[in-house]
Amino acid sequence: MEATPLDERKQQILKAVVSDYTVTGVPVGSQVLAAKYFIALSSATIRNELADLVGTGYLQQPHTSAGRVPTDRGYRYFVDFLMDPEAASPTVRRTVKQAFETAPHSVEGILEKAAMVLAQITENVSLVTAPETSEARIKHIDLVSLESQSVLIILVLEGNLIKQTVIRLERATSQDDLSRMAAMLNRKVKGQTAEELLSRLQQLGPDRDEQRQILERVIDSISTHQAQRQSVVLHDGVRNLLRHPEFVEVNRLEELLELLEQGAQLAGILQQVAFDKDVEIIIGRENTSSGLRECSLVLTTYKMDERVRGTIGVIGPTRMHYGQVVARVRLVSQATSELLGPLGN
Amino acid sequence: MEATPLDERKQQILKAVVSDYTVTGVPVGSQVLAAKYFIALSSATIRNELADLVGTGYLQQPHTSAGRVPTDRGYRYFVDFLMDPEAASPTVRRTVKQAFETAPHSVEGILEKAAMVLAQITENVSLVTAPETSEARIKHIDLVSLESQSVLIILVLEGNLIKQTVIRLERATSQDDLSRMAAMLNRKVKGQTAEELLSRLQQLGPDRDEQRQILERVIDSISTHQAQRQSVVLHDGVRNLLRHPEFVEVNRLEELLELLEQGAQLAGILQQVAFDKDVEIIIGRENTSSGLRECSLVLTTYKMDERVRGTIGVIGPTRMHYGQVVARVRLVSQATSELLGPLGN
DNA sequence: GTTAGCACTCGCGGATCGAGACTGCCAATA
DNA sequence: TATTGGCAGTCTCGATCCGCGAGTGCTAAC
Numbered sequence: 101m102e103a104t105p106l107d108e109r110k111q112q113i114l115k116a117v118v119s120d121y122t123v124t125g126v127p128v129g130s131q132v133l134a135a136k137y138f139i140a141l142s143s144a145t146i147r148n149e150l151a152d153l154v155g156t157g158y159l160q161q162p163h164t165s166a167g168r169v170p171t172d173r174g175y176r177y178f179v180d181f182l183m184d185p186e187a188a189s190p191t192v193r194r195t196v197k198q199a200f201e202t203a204p205h206s207v208e209g210i211l212e213k214a215a216m217v218l219a220q221i222t223e224n225v226s227l228v229t230a231p232e233t234s235e236a237r238i239k240h241i242d243l244v245s246l247e248s249q250s251v252l253i254i255l256v257l258e259g260n261l262i263k264q265t266v267i268r269l270e271r272a273t274s275q276d277d278l279s280r281m282a283a284m285l286n287r288k289v290k291g292q293t294a295e296e297l298l299s300r301l302q303q304l305g306p307d308r309d310e311q312r313q314i315l316e317r318v319i320d321s322i323s324t325h326q327a328q329r330q331s332v333v334l335h336d337g338v339r340n341l342l343r344h345p346e347f348v349e350v351n352r353l354e355e356l357l358e359l360l361e362q363g364a365q366l367a368g369i370l371q372q373v374a375f376d377k378d379v380e381i382i383i384g385r386e387n388t389s390s391g392l393r394e395c396s397l398v399l400t401t402y403k404m405d406e407r408v409r410g411t412i413g414v415i416g417p418t419r420m421h422y423g424q425v426v427a428r429v430r431l432v433s434q435a436t437s438e439l440l441g442p443l444g445n
Numbered sequence: 446m447e448a449t450p451l452d453e454r455k456q457q458i459l460k461a462v463v464s465d466y467t468v469t470g471v472p473v474g475s476q477v478l479a480a481k482y483f484i485a486l487s488s489a490t491i492r493n494e495l496a497d498l499v500g501t502g503y504l505q506q507p508h509t510s511a512g513r514v515p516t517d518r519g520y521r522y523f524v525d526f527l528m529d530p531e532a533a534s535p536t537v538r539r540t541v542k543q544a545f546e547t548a549p550h551s552v553e554g555i556l557e558k559a560a561m562v563l564a565q566i567t568e569n570v571s572l573v574t575a576p577e578t579s580e581a582r583i584k585h586i587d588l589v590s591l592e593s594q595s596v597l598i599i600l601v602l603e604g605n606l607i608k609q610t611v612i613r614l615e616r617a618t619s620q621d622d623l624s625r626m627a628a629m630l631n632r633k634v635k636g637q638t639a640e641e642l643l644s645r646l647q648q649l650g651p652d653r654d655e656q657r658q659i660l661e662r663v664i665d666s667i668s669t670h671q672a673q674r675q676s677v678v679l680h681d682g683v684r685n686l687l688r689h690p691e692f693v694e695v696n697r698l699e700e701l702l703e704l705l706e707q708g709a710q711l712a713g714i715l716q717q718v719a720f721d722k723d724v725e726i727i728i729g730r731e732n733t734s735s736g737l738r739e740c741s742l743v744l745t746t747y748k749m750d751e752r753v754r755g756t757i758g759v760i761g762p763t764r765m766h767y768g769q770v771v772a773r774v775r776l777v778s779q780a781t782s783e784l785l786g787p788l789g790n
Numbered sequence: 791g792t793t794a795g796c797a798c799t800c801g802c803g804g805a806t807c808g809a810g811a812c813t814g815c816c817a818a819t820a
Numbered sequence: 821t822a823t824t825g826g827c828a829g830t831c832t833c834g835a836t837c838c839g840c841g842a843g844t845g846c847t848a849a850c
Binding site: 143145148162164 | 822
Binding site: 472474475476488489492493495496506509510511512 | 842843844845
C-alpha cells in the first residue's frame, strides 16, 4: 500500500484500465487489455502487472475470477498524472451556447440555466452555489415600513443581486422617515462593502441621536446578514443518476438524495473549493461525508467579478469519464462567468 | 364497465379491499377479507362479489390466481363515497407545529418549510406553488438605475412578497430622476393592484411628457410581469419515493423526476386547482400527463389573504392512504395559511 | 342466496447446473 | 531476468426446474 512510484508500463496499464472501465462499466481483464491496448504484450505479462497494481492498492478485483477495477487511489493517480486533457466538442459548446441564449438576464436565472445545461451535458447531477456576497459592494438600499415596528431592508448589490431582511425597531417609524434615511444611506453607501460602512459609522463615535440608532441597527443587520455563509445549493439532473448502473442499489441513491435535499452538508463542501485552483476533484472516500462514499465531485468556481464568486460542478459515481467531465464543467463555468460579468457593473 | 350503482355489501367489500391494499401493498384475497373484515360471510360468497367488482371495473387481478387490486375507478369510488374522514394525529400536529416554529419569517421560507414537513409526514413528494400575485396590492415601489439605460424595478406586494424586473429605457435617466418618480408612484400606488394603476393612468389621456412615458413603461412592465402565471413549483421528499415498492421499476421514477425537474407541466396542473374546493384528488390515468399514469395527486390551496393564494399538496403512487394524506395536506395548508396571514397586513 | 369442497392455475423462491471469464502458477523460452 | 504459453482452479451469472402456497372458479348441496 505504500506509495511506490509507478514505472512507465504500470502507468499505461492503470490508465488503460481506468479508461476502459469508465466507458464499459465492466471489470477489465488481462485479455481485453492485451487485445485493445497492448498488442505487443501477452496477457500473462499484463496479469503480472495487474497483480502488482492490486498489491499496491491502485486496483482491486470484485471477486477472484473477475477483471480489475480502479480503487479510489487508482482514480486519484489517474486524474493527477495520467488523464489526457480534453476539450469540449463543438456539439457540446453549441448546446451550452444555445441554453444560455434563452436564459433570463438575472443572476438566479443564469445560474439555473447553468445547472440545467451542466447536468445535461455531463449526464450527472449538477451543483451550483449562489455567489458569495460578503465582499460585494452595495449599490442601493431601500427601507420599507411593514407593520408598525418592522422594517424591510432591501439591498441591491453589484451584479444586481437582491438581498432582503426584516428587522424590528424599538419604536414605530414612519415611511417618510425611513425614506429619508434610505436616501441618506444611498448617498454614503455607493460602492462600499458592508464592513467598510460599519467601520466608517463607528469612527463617528457614540451618538445618542435616535435616527443614528436605527441606522446602526440597519447596518448591523446588513453586515451580519451578509456574513452568514451561503447555504443555498441549486442542483439539477437527479434523473440522470438513474441511468447509471451503480445506482440500481437504491440505498446509495437514497443517501445521495438526502444530502441533496438538505443541502447544508454539501454547501460546506462546495465552499471549501479554492478560488485560485482550476478544477478540483474529490473522489469516493476522500469525501468526509459517508453518503458520498461512492461518488466523485468535480468542482470549480465562477465569478461575477473579483470579489463575487460561487462554486459550480457536478456529482456522480466514482466511475465517470473524468477528462470529459472536467472539460465540460470548465466550459460551463467560463460561460457562466462571461454572462454574469456584464451584470456586475 | 357501465356505471352500475353498487349495493351496500359491494361497497363495503370495495372499501375493505382498498383499505387493506393501501397498507399491505399485497393483492388481497377472499380469505383475508372474510377473516379480517367479514366474519359473517364465507370466502366463497366474497369471491362471487369480487368477481362482480372485477366485471364492473372497480377491481382487477394482476394474474389469474392472485388477489384483487383496486383500479383507478375503484380508488375514485373510494375517495368519493367510501373514505372515512380522518383527523391528523396529535403526533403529526406536533411535528408540523415544531417545523413551522423554526421557519424564517419570509414567504419563501415558510413555503419551503411547508414543503419539507408535508413531504415528511405524508412520506411522499410534496408540491407547493408560489402564491398567485396578479391581484395582490402594491405596497412599495423602488426604481434603481443599473447601467445607463437599464432600470431595476423592485415591487413590494402585500405579504412582503418581493418582485423584480429589469426594463430598458430609450434614454439614460439619472438615479435622482428615478427616485423622484418612485416617490411619486409610492404616493399614488399604495394599496392598488397593478391593473387598477394601469387603468387610472390611462384615464389621464395621452400626454407626451417624457417622464410620463417612462412611468408608462414601468407600470406596463409591472402589470405584464405580474400577469404571467407562476411556474415555480417547490418540491421536496423525492427520497420518499424510493421507499415505495412501486418505484423499484426505475422508468416510472425517471418519468416522474423529469416532470418534477422541468416543472412547467406540473405547474399547469396545480394552477387548475379550484380555490373554493376543499381538497382535490387526481388519480392515475385521470391525469392528462402520461408520466403520472401510476400516480395520484392530493391538492388543496393555501392563502395569504383573499386575493393572494397558492396551491399545496403531494404526489405519490396511486396506492396511498388517501384518508390520512388528505387530512395531513389539509393540516399543513391551514397551518401555512395561518402563518402567512399575519404577513399580509 | 350462501356455502363447502375440490380441481386447477400461477407466481415466487430456492436449488441445481453448465458455460464462460479470469486468474495464478509453473515451466519453458529468449 | 523478463516474458510467455499452457493449464488447472475459482467464481459469477443466467437458465432451468421444481414444489409450495395462495387464490380462484365451478359445482353441488344446503
